[in-house]
Amino acid sequence: MLESDIRSIFKCVRCGACRSVCPVFEEIGWESSGARGRMLVALGVSQGLDVSSSVFESLNTCTTCGLCRQICPAGADPTGVVENLRHQLVLKGKMTDSQFNLHKKITSSSNSLGEVLDRKMWLGERINEVGKTADYVYFVGCLGAYRYPEIAALTFDLLKQFDVTLLPYEVCCGSPLIRTGFDADDLIAHNIEQIRIVGAHTVITGCAGCYNTLKNDYPKMFDVMHVSEFLSEHLSDLKLKRLELTVTYHDGCHLGRCNGVLEAPREVIKAICNLKEMKTNGENARCCGGGGGVRSGYPALSLLLAKKRLAEVPEGIDYIVTSCPLCLKNLTEGGSDTDVIDLVELVAFAMEQ
């Protein structure tokens, strides 16, 4: 393990404050399933603890939601330690079957879903409206392209009025690989080359995971914006109707807490309808349970986490709005009674004649 990682582990004073926020610990209850336990497991591994299946269970059930880092009084970073240790173990060829399969799927198909179909099917007729070069490019992401084609289409329809184009051949941003400990250098190099071909200075994404990865794991060669940020800057051009609705907003961890995109989605929502916050929100928002490889590695746990998040939805709302397709998917599958929609769908409602 790197010395910086070990130093980081020693920042933890084992006060246990993270026990009160770690959503996974709340479900599982064993010390190893919380942030403090994960720090201790990491320390153990650095001291020669056998990397057993329970070590993986401790490390890999972390959604990397960053809540522990947010509240840690000592300034420790369990989220970072978990990610780094996953990486160190993968470098030594140590991983779970689920990690192995995820890696195989992504490297063979260049998307996180193992899809073999054309990534641009969602475009349909719009294929002719895609500019070759532009200052702004919309990065669709795997879930947008394959699972939520209508949302991808709505987003593109909104953005193209402002001369935003697409990458000629987009591949997965690399987020699922990086969060589960792998390198994503090939995917990153490919996407960077695509961005260079388009000549864009800004990449716009509608996904919290893509945003986090493009912003923090890619070389700093371009700006990254979330769709909500772009839309909030162009609110006056959008000519939005006011709707008689009340919605709540779920902050994706990797967008809100981890990267500070908290206000833009709220500005867009408030320009359209009433916003009633969830019990925890903004930087302290509870995780939907989808991130960090938990959705693919521990689906049952992931849904339990989604249910806990849904229990924080306030009374009397018409929609739960998110700005991340993974959150959308997880909250929907977690059994939400209220429809979960993407922010651009709300914008589209407000633009209908």
Added chain:
Amino acid sequence: MEIIKELQYIVGSKLVTTEPSELYCYSSDASQILGMPEYVVRPENTEQVSRILKLTNKHGIAVTPRGAGTGLAGGAVALSGGVVLDLSGMNRILEVDIDNLQVAVEPGVVHAKLNEALKPHGFFFPPDPGSSDMCTLGGLIANRGSGMRSVKYGTIKNYVLDLEVVMANGTVINTGSRTLKSSAGYDLTALMVGSEGTLGVITKALMKIHPLPKSRIVLLASFEDAEMAGRAVVKVIAGGIVPSACEILDRMTIEVLNAYDLKTPLPDAETILLFEVDGTESGVQEEAEMVKSICRSFVSSIRIAADEKEIDEIWTARRLVGAAISRLDPQMTRVYVGEDIGVPIKEIPNMLKRLSSISEKSGLKIMTYGHIGDGNLHTGMCIDVFDEEQWKRLNQAADEIHRTALMLGGTVSAEHGIGSARGEYMRLERGLALGVIAAVKHALDPKGILNPGKLGI
């Protein structure tokens, strides 16, 4: 049957482990004490605890009860292997009985959750540890803990009416009754409070609760040095005022708190005292004025916190400040040793003076904060944990802090407990009484299975 099989039979296979990585996670608390258990068991009810103790008592296997493992003395660390009994899953609030001003809880209820549940009823549970968000009530009772409100509201021992306790041989007893007072024989409740898991396992607690005060005011008084502040505290308390909190913050603590992004930063001062007075609206106004006028001749400035929001912000940041000193320097980590002394109120200025000379001598900065209103001073030291020599100086300084407190008629632990971190001072502090303590322990746990190696016995 093998022990593991029997344990699995009692609680189900999902609630027992011998996995090395899990044992590793249970091998420490927030202190520097380490010890590896052989099993961790997470019982769900009293009956299971009783069956576990019958089993371990029969085989002479050590049992270390554990709440959230936030203790600062190694109390929840297994020093002789055996079973760590993680009680944090027994976390139901069993009854909120407003008419009788009582609440019944399982031991794993987290302190803050109890107050969350009481608030809608207009009540609260006054003992107020900094670790409120994470520590369990079982741990707080077993450590005889307290917090910022103890100067007015007392410590946990003033609130416990009755405990359900599983004794070493598995017998389940109740120590008290539902009544607010009772003269029926030995006070077993008081015996169990502060017994640190060495006499029995608490499986239920009946405790008093208190109506929330209507109003409160927080005063921030700045001083040129800590001794002045110490003198002001003595005067305020001697003046008949019982603040609901009276906290001291030295320069380093102020820096750490300001680094916490307080919306209204604390004044730039050598020492700050935070006085809180609570009660009726007119009462608190009057008391705040009295605090102000008594402090006038000591302070460099004094102001009242603007509103409830500022008060909440100050207290929230203050609660975890001990851990937050680690933030000041990326190379340094807070190490909890010598952190919990208590001295008679009159000796506070003296103790503060001696702390600064210990700091000078050791070359380690000693951050001082704490519940000065009841004589409880927390000292915080940070070191580079990779540097052996700094460890040596740290442990020496901690030793001197403990001995100085004892010399001034104080205690080595005002609220965090003895565990094994402070066991060596028990003989010094309790003298011949330690023999009585050991005799009680032997009578109730003849095989010595309950939390061995603690309390200096």
